[in-house]
Amino acid sequence: MSKHSALNTFGRSGNPAFTRNFNLAGAGDIALEERMTLDGAVNKTVILLSLCFAGAFIGWNTPALTMPALIVGTVLSFVTIFRSPTKAGSTAPFYAAFQGVALGGITVFAEAQYPGIGIQAIGLTFGILASLLFCYKTGIIKPTENFRLMIFSATMGIGLLYLVSFVMSFFGSGIGFIHSNGLFGIGFSLFVVGIAALNLVLDFDFIEEGAEQGLPKHMEWYGAFSLMVTLVWLYIEILRLLMKLRSR
């Protein structure tokens, strides 16, 4: 029996975008200019981030678009993950733009209640991104198979908890502590922020190894998309944590 049989059963990554099987067979046969590169993946991430910021500007000025943009963005993320990673180049830019509009609207809502919270959340998100990128590049954080299993389990657990809470909300109840501003609620938010942040390390590792192995060029878009999904999640969780702290 395989040493990591649990990984084989449950999947390979914490990020849902990486739980798919990729058609990597014959990566060595791909022409050099058709291979994934680190520069390409970083450039595409910057393109997606710029689109997200442009969308956020629209959402900031037109908060009524928040819900429709959130729904379209979520649908696009599922299409990219479950349909085909090869099409990520055509869906990821729209995903980033629509999620940007939604995040802009959410930030306006948060700013109205707690002035200055948006800047704090953006600063923290990019601070975490930069520090984890530094830690990964220098080898301070070394992702292993066990690390991936841990992050995957925790991410799935959080996802399931949110899903149950969402379904329960239709029946007038819910899992109170995850939304409360008590010590337990803040502790839970801190844990979720930690898991979301550690998902970034898996994204970096996927991009780094993808470039090293010479995966097909379209995987640059997929790697950038995965990083965007994690960053959007991280931003929302940081915003939730800050709102809980400020409401005390």
Place this chain on the structure above:
Amino acid sequence: MNTLIFGLIIIISLFIFLKLGKIKASKKQLNRDNRIKWRRNQNQSLNEDTDNSKIVEGKPAQISDQSDE
């Protein structure tokens, strides 16, 4: 004022990411045995095939030039 600060944070963040992201990870990070094997999903079906293969115990038969006949 808010827009200006937002804009500054965004530009600085993108610049840092662009510069830091393109630096290749250190050898300490890349050259280790316990790295995550992202390609294993693809090879899993291959491994399953080998797991199910029949293992014949005993001495292997020698192949000689006459065996073709």
